[in-house]
Amino acid sequence: ASPRKSGPFVVIDCGAIPEQLQESELFGHVKGAFTGAIATRRGLVEEAQHGTLFLDDVTELPLGLQAKLLRALQEGEIRRVGDSRMIRVDARIIAATNRDLEEEVRQEAFREDLYYRLNVFPIRLPALRDRREDIPLLAEHFLARVAQETTSPRKRLAPDALRVLMNHPWPGNVRELQHALERAALLSEGELIGERDLPSQITVPGAELMVALPEDALAIPETTARVVRDVERELIRRALARTANNRTEAARLLGLSRRALVYKLKEYGLGRS
Missing domain, CATH: 3.40.50.300 (P-loop containing nucleotide triphosphate hydrolases)
Structure with missing residues (x-):
């Protein structure tokens, strides 16, 4: 060994x-x-x-x-x-x-x-879309881990949410599933995660993040950057609230390293410096 x-x-x-x-x-x-x-x-x-x-x-x-x-x-x-x-x-x-x-x-x-x-000893895993039978088990695992790490009640998938997950092509494979469920667990209000709690790019093919803006806002780079910052700041606020200001767990929910989260907290003036 x-x-x-x-x-x-x-x-x-x-x-x-x-x-x-x-x-x-x-x-x-x-x-x-x-x-x-x-x-x-x-x-x-x-x-x-x-x-x-x-x-x-x-x-x-x-x-x-x-x-x-x-x-x-x-x-x-x-x-x-x-x-x-x-x-x-x-x-x-x-x-x-x-x-x-x-x-x-x-x-x-x-x-x-x-x-x-x-590339000394490559291992190729089938894409998640080619082993969809693993999705329910993986979903349970990720939701259980979120509950354990945030010391919050364990959330469950509603049938409509599971159906969406089973039908999604998962171009990002297991990591995309993990991040989708972590964000859904973070943002959903109740203990049951429904279709409406999942990211729009999963529930609506080709959908992107929608933000209410003036028609010409995206033509102005400064406006676009400000919107992105506002959305990111709000997600960080919610992650910290859900994890009782535990930066390590909030970083995991957001898909960031802890150091990256600390950097963003300083950038946005959130939390302790």
């Missing part, structure tokens, strides 16, 4: 980390490396020392950060942001994506050398 089996298992949701925080999140930083770096902090790669590092949505990493990740894999060492020292790291790497990595390489969106470094 691998000696790393008893080590830490660290998950990095590459798609949930704001781009400006990605390098610091992965590799850490030293005090004073950038505005707001008031203390030296280890990155998640270091947190996985002598254990396993799971890179979820690895294709979301920008090319520059892919190069630094490749060095960490090949040389077994990293450099914290703002530091001149190299730090040895030893962790098993598992990466996941719902995209065609070979196509990403052809489109030059993913480094070919990193692809071959990761």
